[in-house]
Amino acid sequence: MSAAGPSQGAKGAPSGGSAAASAASVGAHRPKGVDHARRQILAWGAAMAGVAIAPGITLFDLAHGRPPSEPASRTKRWGMLVDINRCSTDCNACVVACDKENGLPIAKTATSAQWIRKVELKDMRGATKSLPMMCQHCAEPPCVDVCPTGASFKRADGIVLVDRHTCIGCRYCMMACPYKARSFVHEPVSDQKPDVPRGKGCVESCTLCVHRIDRDQLPACVEACASSGHHAILFGDLNDTGSEISKRIAAVSSRQLRADLKLDTGVRYAGI
Amino acid sequence: MNRTTFARSESRWFWALTFLGGAVVLTGLLAAHTMEVHGHVVTGMDNQVVWGMPHVFAIFMIVAASGVLNVASIGSVFGQAAYKARAPLSGLLCLALLVGGLFVLMLDLGRPERMVVAATHYNFKSVFAWNVFLYSGMFAIVGVYLWTLMEPRLGVWSKPAGLAAFAWRIVLTTGTGSIFAFLVARQAYGSALLAPLFIVMSFAWGLAVFLVVQSAMYVWNDRVVPPPLARRMRNLLGLFIVSVLYLTAVYHLTNLYFAKQVAFVRFILVDGGVYPLLFWGGYVLVGSLLPLVLIYHPRFGSARSMLAASLLVVAGAFALLYVFIIGGQAWPLEIFPGYRVESTFGDGHVAAYAPSVPELLLGIGGLGVAFLVTVVGVRVLRFLPQDDLQQPAGADAR
Amino acid sequence: MSRERSMASSLRRRWALLLALVAFAAPVMADGPAGAGTSRVPKPTVAAAAAGSCVEDTAFMRRNHMRLIRHQRDLTVHEGIRTTQHSLANCVNCHADPKTGRVTGSKDAFCEGCHSYAAVKLDCFECHADRAKAASAASVEKAK
Numbered sequence: 001m002s003a004a005g006p007s008q009g010a011k012g013a014p015s016g017g018s019a020a021a022s023a024a025s026v027g028a029h030r031p032k033g034v035d036h037a038r039r040q041i042l043a044w045g046a047a048m049a050g051v052a053i054a055p056g057i058t059l060f061d062l063a064h065g066r067p068p069s070e071p072a073s074r075t076k077r078w079g080m081l082v083d084i085n086r087c088s089t090d091c092n093a094c095v096v097a098c099d100k101e102n103g104l105p106i107a108k109t110a111t112s113a114q115w116i117r118k119v120e121l122k123d124m125r126g127a128t129k130s131l132p133m134m135c136q137h138c139a140e141p142p143c144v145d146v147c148p149t150g151a152s153f154k155r156a157d158g159i160v161l162v163d164r165h166t167c168i169g170c171r172y173c174m175m176a177c178p179y180k181a182r183s184f185v186h187e188p189v190s191d192q193k194p195d196v197p198r199g200k201g202c203v204e205s206c207t208l209c210v211h212r213i214d215r216d217q218l219p220a221c222v223e224a225c226a227s228s229g230h231h232a233i234l235f236g237d238l239n240d241t242g243s244e245i246s247k248r249i250a251a252v253s254s255r256q257l258r259a260d261l262k263l264d265t266g267v268r269y270a271g272i
Numbered sequence: 273m274n275r276t277t278f279a280r281s282e283s284r285w286f287w288a289l290t291f292l293g294g295a296v297v298l299t300g301l302l303a304a305h306t307m308e309v310h311g312h313v314v315t316g317m318d319n320q321v322v323w324g325m326p327h328v329f330a331i332f333m334i335v336a337a338s339g340v341l342n343v344a345s346i347g348s349v350f351g352q353a354a355y356k357a358r359a360p361l362s363g364l365l366c367l368a369l370l371v372g373g374l375f376v377l378m379l380d381l382g383r384p385e386r387m388v389v390a391a392t393h394y395n396f397k398s399v400f401a402w403n404v405f406l407y408s409g410m411f412a413i414v415g416v417y418l419w420t421l422m423e424p425r426l427g428v429w430s431k432p433a434g435l436a437a438f439a440w441r442i443v444l445t446t447g448t449g450s451i452f453a454f455l456v457a458r459q460a461y462g463s464a465l466l467a468p469l470f471i472v473m474s475f476a477w478g479l480a481v482f483l484v485v486q487s488a489m490y491v492w493n494d495r496v497v498p499p500p501l502a503r504r505m506r507n508l509l510g511l512f513i514v515s516v517l518y519l520t521a522v523y524h525l526t527n528l529y530f531a532k533q534v535a536f537v538r539f540i541l542v543d544g545g546v547y548p549l550l551f552w553g554g555y556v557l558v559g560s561l562l563p564l565v566l567i568y569h570p571r572f573g574s575a576r577s578m579l580a581a582s583l584l585v586v587a588g589a590f591a592l593l594y595v596f597i598i599g600g601q602a603w604p605l606e607i608f609p610g611y612r613v614e615s616t617f618g619d620g621h622v623a624a625y626a627p628s629v630p631e632l633l634l635g636i637g638g639l640g641v642a643f644l645v646t647v648v649g650v651r652v653l654r655f656l657p658q659d660d661l662q663q664p665a666g667a668d669a670r
Numbered sequence: 671m672s673r674e675r676s677m678a679s680s681l682r683r684r685w686a687l688l689l690a691l692v693a694f695a696a697p698v699m700a701d702g703p704a705g706a707g708t709s710r711v712p713k714p715t716v717a718a719a720a721a722g723s724c725v726e727d728t729a730f731m732r733r734n735h736m737r738l739i740r741h742q743r744d745l746t747v748h749e750g751i752r753t754t755q756h757s758l759a760n761c762v763n764c765h766a767d768p769k770t771g772r773v774t775g776s777k778d779a780f781c782e783g784c785h786s787y788a789a790v791k792l793d794c795f796e797c798h799a800d801r802a803k804a805a806s807a808a809s810v811e812k813a814k
Contacts, residue, residue: 071749095616108616110318110623119619121611133607133615142456148400149393155750163747164797168390169382171322172400178457180605180617184322184382186313192799194759199797200311201382214750257607261456272608 077158079238084271086232089130097224103193113183135181135206137266143173167202293644300637303630304379320623326380329635333373338441339478348434357657372642459536460600476512480585487579510567547599559588714787766802
């Protein structure tokens with residue numbers, strides 16, 4: 001979907017998203033001649049704008065792209081809004097996309113890693129609903145509090161991650177997570193995706209496709225949901241009052257799961 | 273210098289026991305190696321029940337380790353002379369059980385080779401990180417305490433050392449209970465009651481383990497524990513058993529009061545299959561009521577019934593921990609109250625768990641480590657309570 | 671100890687010392703008959719990297735690549751800094767064997783060659799992909 005721009009290489013320009021985003025994030029590769037490079041990028045970026053995906057613009061905010069050398073900052077807080085009314089029981093495009101993007105096992109067993117899952121809800125006296133469930137990226141994550149080595153941490157822009165270099169595999173965060181978001185890798189892993197290192201003995205969970213976000217792309221589940229025609233998942237910067245997601249959250253009624261725990265999750269659900 | 277000489281047969285027994293203990297430890301190491309090479313898929317643990325049999329063994333040993341030091345504390349801190357003679361054995365058992373428990377815990381990690389990372393990176397909001405200090409500090413403090421007890425010139429320091437050890441172990445056991453108390457995610461945990469519950473559990477289980485080891489050592493040496501002391505220790509065990517029963521009852525009754533907890537309580541106590549069976553049959557009947565009968569009924573009062581009662585308490589401890597740790601995880605998380613939930617990740621369903629061979633062998637390996645440390649320690653240093661060795665063999669036998 | 675026993679144990683000590691000396695001297699004496707410069711100790715054979723030069727010079731990399739990798743990983747994981755100069759994925763992309771597309775898998779592979787020679791356990795690729803990006807995509811296709 002985001003292949004409209006030049007294909008992603010190790011040192012290549014980012015693809016997808018808005019023109020302004022691509023323009024700003026490429027500039028930082030060389031210290032000299034920045035302006036020259038920027039002008040060039042702006043030129044073909046504008047041309048690419050016409051090919052930019054319409055869902056990409058409605059789903060993803062026109063944010064100032066972050067250059068690779070700049071650290072993530074607290075000015076942003078990434079979040080998602082899931083509209084359950086648009087989610088269908090028959091569709092699991094988000095799960096398939098997540099598996100493909102992150103190199104997760106396709107077979108779903110009690111020990112396989114599942115970063116996102118479709119949950120079917122049957123109201124005791126009512127209808128059946130379906131929704132995708134993933135790490136809620138809480139502002140007060142219990143998993144971060146309990147990790148003995150600090151491997152489970154919250155990045156400055158709100159994404160909760162596991163630093164697998166420091167994880168000792170004690171699984172305390174899995175006990176602590178109120179959403180059962182975390183998985184333990186029970187078997188040796190091979191053929192990992194280069195952007196998503198993962199291995200036996202560590203705990204992992206949805207990374208909000210941090211490797212894609214840092215390149216101004218959308219998380220894989222968001223893109224897949226849009227491609228499938230449902231457009232149930234909206235992603236964006238919760239701190240930006242002008243962003244699409246902030247406006248929608250202000251407009252429609254939505255809530256956080258297990259809101260009584262006051263974890264201030266980054267993922268909200270509308271229609272439940 | 274007082275030299276103790278051992279009879280030849282005793283030496284042979286010592287080596288036999290050492291090899292036995294070593295074999296059990298080796299089996300445990302082999303099991304851990306299998307888990308490391310193949311991953312935890314060879315165990316019964318999965319993404320819902322993340323802590324299994326190894327944790328049942330490890331937590332028993334760590335809780336009993338802190339509790340077994342009680343005997344020494346009653347001597348040094350509360351000044352009861354008869355207990356003071358037992359203090360060195362109690363200290364040794366504390367160290368042995370702690371080593372055994374940590375052996376199991378560390379080898380069950382997903383990445384046990386990252387011990388150095390665990391020792392150098394700390395998140396002080398985590399009670400696990402505090403436990404690293406509490407456990408290693410326990411080794412140091414009990415080591416110093418043992419030294420004050422066994423070195424005649426330092427005898428005057430044994431009271432402050434004993435007090436320090438007592439205070440430290442209360443904090444340590446509170447830390448162990450807090451591992452679960454601080455979890456808000458699951459119905460079974462997140463209760464402030466768990467820390468005091470673990471403290472009284474440590475009293476009961478520690479004393480039970482001490483009585484088992486003491487009985488074994490006395491039988492080995494053809495001695496008998498003086499009946500008045502034996503009666504007092506028996507009564508103390510009875511008191512501790514009742515305390516654990518009390519706090520467990522309070523825990524479940526309080527949960528019953530909350531509508532949102534009723535389904536979970538029913539699962540644990542009534543229709544959860546193996547969990548109610550282990551709770552009522554294993555913990556309440558075999559692990560609490562039967563020992564109480566053996567302790568208080570006038571018909572029973574011999575050393576043998578004390579040993580039996582202690583063993584039953586230990587068995588009941590394992591049953592209770594199984595229900596608490598594994599049953600608590602098997603019950604699904606309540607993310608969507610009021611809805612029936614289905615997913616590919618086991619949401620809404622009770623998780624199935626069956627202990628696997630590697631887990632059991634690892635847990636037993638930990639017991640083997642504790643056993644080995646005790647056997648070697650008792651052989652090398654004078655841990656048997658010395659006061660009773662002045663009596664001729666067979667005297668005061670009941 | 672009796673005099674005979676102490677004499678026997680001192681003789682044993684001397685033999686042990688001699689044996690230790692020989693054992694430790696063996697690598698030094700492993701130089702070929704031609705003398706200084708040539709050695710019978712094999713050196714690792716490592717596949718050459720892609721054309722161009724490494725981001726740092728060879729001598730520096732030999733001593734410090736692990737420090738660079740370790741520092742970069744904290745920057746990338748915790749702060750989201752994704753500069754490619756010291757990124758492991760970029761090292762792999764360049765240094766992957768052109769035939770296999772991997773940096774491990776044989777004694778001639780770039781990373782594994784030196785690491786197996788020096789007997790230093792290579793932990794990175796338990797988690798990180800050991801293939802160059804294009805090769806990674808291809809292997810996934812093959813697996814399907």
